[in-house]
Amino acid sequence: MLFYSTKTKSLEASLEEAVFRSLPQDNGLYMPIAIPRISPEFLEGIETKSFKEIAVEVAYTLLADDISRQDIEKIIDKAYDFEAPVKQITPDDYVLELFHGPSMAFKDFGARFMAALMSYFLLRSKKEIKILVATSGDTGGAVAQGFYNVPGVSVTILYPSGKVSDIQEKQLTTLGNNITAIEVYGTFDDCQKLVKEAFLDSELTAKYNLASANSINIARLIPQSFYFFSAYAQLKKLGKPLVFSVPSGNFGNLSAGLLAYRMGLPVEHFIAATNLNDAVPRYLENGTYQPLPSVETISNAMDVGNPSNFVRMVRFFDDDWKRVTEKISGFSYNDEQTRKTMREIYGNANYVVCPHTAVAFRGLQDFRQKQGGDFTGVFLSTAHPAKFIDLVEETLGKTIEIPERLKLLLSIEKVSIKMDASFYSFKNLLMSSL
């Protein structure tokens, strides 16, 4: 598969280059030049396939020019020892549970695949790389888990101090070895900006083979399309069109859904559900993209003022606003609405959701109300509620079960490097010790 830069059509890159560079030198985003279609025969019989079989087929459809089917099978096998089940929540709505991986958030799907793909390339080239990643909460944990003790890889994670949950912070700061956590006195947008600047800094790129693991990396986008296919496989027997509601921050998840759609997955509509960081819903409303500084909410993994995948999302429609709005509807909610929805889902379905998932559910309900129509709704559950235990317990007024894995984490001491949000400090750190 070949990629072009969203800023310069003629700037082409191979898969390996796109994965390790992460960003083209013109600071655009990599996009596939051509999107191959999934075989109709495979779609026809998809309901009998396992998650791994679906992942192999989708990955092979995309990457057949780069990697043999046998090696793709190995990569998928290494990446996924967890699934993406759907569960019924209302007569017509299903939750797609994406939190059964090691960090208990959907980002495991991207991070594990990316780690397996990078080690496949690194083993062949014998290179060493340094991964820089900014996290608003869950990316860091997934990436840390994905790359922990992977030979030839060191990982530096930047996260906004005091703006991630206890469990999220522990997931970033307790592994050690090849994983280093930097606690930045600033916002997620600051962290993201530092990473972007590092990639454009000639001294740093001369000293290190830098790679990024943010959702801008194409190696994270591709695997996130697998579970859209898997949801379809599980719900196909209902015989109704599918509408996916995606709780969004950087819009990597929704962009992956669009990739699946462009590969031929039958999707009736997408819902871009956000918290008050609503640059995309506003764009869908009035055609003007006007990012604003991020504001803090209880769905903190979606506190993104200027979503990095926006450019990619609209590029799937050749930047044509009208066409974007035919396929995607936007909804945004404040914290009070989010909490109310968490209580409603618990009250009506006896099902506990994290705040991000609640935003997606609410978007689906409002879309149904506004649009009508007979469809099966799928809302993506992006994190296990226990990752936000204080907030969830306080909102529902009850105690919830913490999985063993997370309990253990909480007892371990965190190790982080504290830093202000200036690029000067970040560069000094990278040039000296890390």
Ligand SMILES: *Cc1c(COP(=O)(O)O)cnc(C)c1O
């Ligand atoms: C990262 C994250 C999101 C947002 O996903 P994007 O791909 O950045 O839009 C939503 N929910 C949770 C729990 C997350 O960790």
